[in-house]
Amino acid sequence: MRKIYDIHGGIHPLENKHQSLQVSSTPAGIPPQLFYPLSQHIGAPAKAVVSVGQKVLKGELLAAADGFISVPIHASTSGVITAIEPRPVPHPSAMPAPCIVLDSDGLDTWIEHSGVEDYTQLERSALLQLIRDSGIAGMGGAGFPAAVKLGVNPERGRINTLLINGTECEPYITADDILMREQAEAIIAGIHILTHLVEPTEILLGIEDNKPEAIAALRAAAAGTAIDIVVFPTKYPSGGEKQLIEIVTGKQVPSGGLPADIGIVCQNVGTIYAIYRAVTYGEPLISRMTTVTGNAAAHPRNYEVLLGTPMSWLLDLAGYDAKRNQRLMMGGPMMGFTITDPSVPVVKTTNCLLAPTVEELPAPDPAQACIRCGMCAEACPASLLPQQMYWFAQGKEFEKLEAHNLFDCIECGACSYVCPSNIPLVQYYRAAKAEIVQMRNDHAKSEHSRTRFEARQERLDREAAEKEAQRATRKAAAEQRARDAAAGDGVEDPVQAAIARAKAKKAGQAEPAASADPAQAAIEKAKATRAASADLAPEDKARQDLQKLRERAEKSRARLTESREAGAQDKVIEALDASVLKLDEKIATAVAAMADQGWSENPQQAPADPAQAAIERALAKRAAQAAAPALSPREQLQKNLQSVEKSLQKATAKLAEAEQENSDKVEVLQQSVQKLTTKQSQVQAELTALED
Amino acid sequence: MTAMLELVAQNPFIAALLALVGLGLVFGALLGYAAVKFRTEGNPISEQINAILPQTQCGQCGYPGCRPYAEAIADGEAINRCPPGGEGTIAQLADLLDVEAIPLDAEHGEEKAAASVAFIREDECIGCTKCIQACPVDAILGAAKQMHTVIASECTGCDLCVEPCPVDCIDMISEEVTLQTWHWELPSPTDPLIIASDRDDMSSDKERAA
Numbered sequence: 001m002r003k004i005y006d007i008h009g010g011i012h013p014l015e016n017k018h019q020s021l022q023v024s025s026t027p028a029g030i031p032p033q034l035f036y037p038l039s040q041h042i043g044a045p046a047k048a049v050v051s052v053g054q055k056v057l058k059g060e061l062l063a064a065a066d067g068f069i070s071v072p073i074h075a076s077t078s079g080v081i082t083a084i085e086p087r088p089v090p091h092p093s094a095m096p097a098p099c100i101v102l103d104s105d106g107l108d109t110w111i112e113h114s115g116v117e118d119y120t121q122l123e124r125s126a127l128l129q130l131i132r133d134s135g136i137a138g139m140g141g142a143g144f145p146a147a148v149k150l151g152v153n154p155e156r157g158r159i160n161t162l163l164i165n166g167t168e169c170e171p172y173i174t175a176d177d178i179l180m181r182e183q184a185e186a187i188i189a190g191i192h193i194l195t196h197l198v199e200p201t202e203i204l205l206g207i208e209d210n211k212p213e214a215i216a217a218l219r220a221a222a223a224g225t226a227i228d229i230v231v232f233p234t235k236y237p238s239g240g241e242k243q244l245i246e247i248v249t250g251k252q253v254p255s256g257g258l259p260a261d262i263g264i265v266c267q268n269v270g271t272i273y274a275i276y277r278a279v280t281y282g283e284p285l286i287s288r289m290t291t292v293t294g295n296a297a298a299h300p301r302n303y304e305v306l307l308g309t310p311m312s313w314l315l316d317l318a319g320y321d322a323k324r325n326q327r328l329m330m331g332g333p334m335m336g337f338t339i340t341d342p343s344v345p346v347v348k349t350t351n352c353l354l355a356p357t358v359e360e361l362p363a364p365d366p367a368q369a370c371i372r373c374g375m376c377a378e379a380c381p382a383s384l385l386p387q388q389m390y391w392f393a394q395g396k397e398f399e400k401l402e403a404h405n406l407f408d409c410i411e412c413g414a415c416s417y418v419c420p421s422n423i424p425l426v427q428y429y430r431a432a433k434a435e436i437v438q439m440r441n442d443h444a445k446s447e448h449s450r451t452r453f454e455a456r457q458e459r460l461d462r463e464a465a466e467k468e469a470q471r472a473t474r475k476a477a478a479e480q481r482a483r484d485a486a487a488g489d490g491v492e493d494p495v496q497a498a499i500a501r502a503k504a505k506k507a508g509q510a511e512p513a514a515s516a517d518p519a520q521a522a523i524e525k526a527k528a529t530r531a532a533s534a535d536l537a538p539e540d541k542a543r544q545d546l547q548k549l550r551e552r553a554e555k556s557r558a559r560l561t562e563s564r565e566a567g568a569q570d571k572v573i574e575a576l577d578a579s580v581l582k583l584d585e586k587i588a589t590a591v592a593a594m595a596d597q598g599w600s601e602n603p604q605q606a607p608a609d610p611a612q613a614a615i616e617r618a619l620a621k622r623a624a625q626a627a628a629p630a631l632s633p634r635e636q637l638q639k640n641l642q643s644v645e646k647s648l649q650k651a652t653a654k655l656a657e658a659e660q661e662n663s664d665k666v667e668v669l670q671q672s673v674q675k676l677t678t679k680q681s682q683v684q685a686e687l688t689a690l691e692d
Numbered sequence: 693m694t695a696m697l698e699l700v701a702q703n704p705f706i707a708a709l710l711a712l713v714g715l716g717l718v719f720g721a722l723l724g725y726a727a728v729k730f731r732t733e734g735n736p737i738s739e740q741i742n743a744i745l746p747q748t749q750c751g752q753c754g755y756p757g758c759r760p761y762a763e764a765i766a767d768g769e770a771i772n773r774c775p776p777g778g779e780g781t782i783a784q785l786a787d788l789l790d791v792e793a794i795p796l797d798a799e800h801g802e803e804k805a806a807a808s809v810a811f812i813r814e815d816e817c818i819g820c821t822k823c824i825q826a827c828p829v830d831a832i833l834g835a836a837k838q839m840h841t842v843i844a845s846e847c848t849g850c851d852l853c854v855e856p857c858p859v860d861c862i863d864m865i866s867e868e869v870t871l872q873t874w875h876w877e878l879p880s881p882t883d884p885l886i887i888a889s890d891r892d893d894m895s896s897d898k899e900r901a902a
Contacts, residue, residue: 039871093874393878427879434875446747449848452829453749453757
């Protein structure tokens with residue numbers, strides 16, 4: 001005989017279980033219309049995968065699991081989907097929630113399905129997936145997805161104990177009791193499936209001693225197996241997961257922890273039965289055992305109900321008399337909640353439908369002031385201090401509530417039951433818990449907002465700093481340019497600037513002792529040249545000037561070809577073209593002037609630098625070629641005209657091309673064409689003037 | 693030297709004075725050292741205040757964000773200028789700063805019953821990016837001449853995007869209670885807690901949860 005432990009507190013309310021156990025269970029039949037709330041479990045609501053007007057078969061998927069902690073929903077009979085819209089659902093808020101509405105066709109045609117022949121051959125993950133896909137959520141009342149609980153992370157520790165909860169400690173409810181009596185063998189087979197899945201070292205089935213028939217049936221079915229049927233004295237709330245664990249193993253689940261933390265996984269017998277049906281027959285969770293009881297029901301009994309069946313259908317079956325009823329409740333008298341609309345459907349967690357008369361379950365008396373008697377603390381199965389928590393909840397002192405382990409409260413209602421002042425203690429705890437959760441969520445959200453705000457602030461600062469840096473660089477560059485321009489000969493032309501730089505460099509080389517500043521050097525150099533040229537004879541000066549002009553012309557030409565090859569902007573090429581022309585003109589004038597003076601182009605003495613001499617020779621040759629026929633002003637003008645016309649032609653062609661391509665250069669090109677036309681007419685006019 | 697010791701020994705007043713001055717110097721040095729060695733970075737109080745503020749960054753308090761307001765409170769600003777936080781935040785601030793909780797200053801706005809999120813009517817959006825620039829938490833997605841939309845999970849409901857919208861296509865939608873967000877309320881405080889002798893006067897069939 002296994003040692004049985006006791007839990008702190010607990011109460012012994014009137015059991016009232018016999019009413020619904022007079023007869024065996026019976027199927028509730030097929031109602032004309034069924035409602036499937038998308039949220040029948042803990043976790044994310046399922047997602048509808050059917051559409052209005054679609055014909056579905058019994059067992060067909062209606063809504064798929066949406067996320068890890070979620071379960072799918074299946075059609076519990078064949079028919080047509082007539083709506084997917086908010087409908088009243090069994091929930092303490094009495095709010096409507098999204099439901100799939102199914103009009104049954106009465107044929108109850110099953111979808112093709114088959115069970116697993118030998119689940120021992122199945123991978124653990126495949127078996128878990130099967131349980132998940134069958135839509136099985138904890139049937140004891142909370143509705144936590146069974147596959148999530150069974151598939152607990154092995155890192156949390158090995159599961160040593162598989163604990164099956166057949167306690168059913170709450171008054172009136174007999175759904176598990178009747179299931180264990182009638183389906184003991186199926187439950188034992190289901191436990192074997194879970195044993196294969198979890199591989200525990202011990203298998204326990206906890207059951208209260210007020211169910212002798214169920215105990216006998218289970219003992220008979222479990223004979224010769226490793227399953228230990230643990231019977232313990234009746235006390236409310238022994239059926240709470242943590243309480244049951246303490247009763248049968250003596251271990252306590254740590255505060256804020258899970259049973260898996262101490263190597264235990266706990267499942268309700270109803271869930272076991274559903275898993276058995278899913279694995280052995282391939283049937284998803286589409287029906288459940290529900291107790292309909294209370295003195296307002298003429299024939300209280302257990303029904304095998306299709307999920308989605310309106311409660312009013314069940315109540316009619318049980319001979320419900322609305323006049324005698326004080327209020328309709330889903331669940332038991334301790335933890336259930338009031339149903340305001342009897343058209344709400346039976347869902348996966350509906351273990352009981354309670355229709356008590358006024359005499360049977362009178363409305364609670366008005367709450368009186370707390371007299372600090374301490375009976376609640378004695379009754380609390382979680383060893384909490386309900387009276388202290390009551391004060392803190394009233395004062396909204398949430399930190400203190402948490403310090404008093406509010407979240408270990410299982411909301412069993414034992415404290416409210418024993419309270420001589422009829423204070424609805426549990427309601428305070430529920431509200432306080434909700435507010436604390438809300439505050440935590442709000443705080444998490446505000447933290448999130450804060451980080452986002454700070455990240456944005458940082459980004460804006462960074463962008464501003466970058467802009468500032470860019471502006472500073474641009475400013476410095478502009479200042480540098482302005483200085484350069486001021487230091488040079490004041491000409492912005494890059495060619496000139498380059499020449500100035502080259503000169504400065506040369507000057508630097510010539511006078512290593514000169515100041516390091518190239519601009520300063522250039523100025524000095526320029527001054528020196530000027531002084532030197534002042535001393536020069538007019539002939540030499542003219543020669544020097546000519547040579548300089550040639551050099552410039554050569555450079556400009558080189559630049560022109562370079563830009564043409566590089567495909568520079570037309571504007572640049574044009575400018576270069578013009579400058580080359582101008583220089584050629586100047587050279588021609590200078591040569592003519594020199595010829596007029598009778599000066600020879602070549603100086604008497606050869607330049608000292610042979611390379612320089614070669615360049616000069618080449619330059620002279622080219623100049624000679626260019627100026628060979630000693631162009632008359634008229635010829636010069638004609639040549640100019642020709643080159644302008646050529647440029648104009650080119651520009652016009654380019655403009656046409658650009659216009660065809662609709663490029664954004666059109667405007668620029670148009671301008672240059674216009675300019676060239678003006679130039680052409682100018683040259684033409686000059687020529688005519690000359691000819692006259 | 694001996695004469696001085698004698699003088700001190702003979703005048704308890706001077707002895708006491710010397711002892712006290714000596715102690716003062718020792719402890720002063722100790723305190724000075726501690727002040728340098730264990731200097732706290734930033735203002736820890738404003739950090740704590742900032743953690744209480746709702747971080748909507750709405751600027752309704754008159755400061756450009758929650759942190760500036762937190763710093764202002766640390767410097768003595770009134771604690772009742774935060775409408776999004778409402779009475780709850782004021783109570784927490786009063787608790788932290790050990791001052792009296794005062795009612796919300798209506799000048800800065802009223803506490804909303806439910807949190808809200810911005811919603812852009814996307815058909816009407818012209819893609820001006822003005823709301824994007826206004827959003828303090830980068831919760832609006834979009835580009836110039838492209839439709840914008842609000843990332844609901846990131847929105848703090850601060851309203852700052854509503855004003856700059858040139859076509860008024862932004863609505864503030866209050867978050868609806870769903871089955872997932874619904875929760876039990878505290879038993880109404882207006883329910884009088886009676887004493888036993890009052891019981892006959894109370895209606896016994898009053899609705900009350902178990």
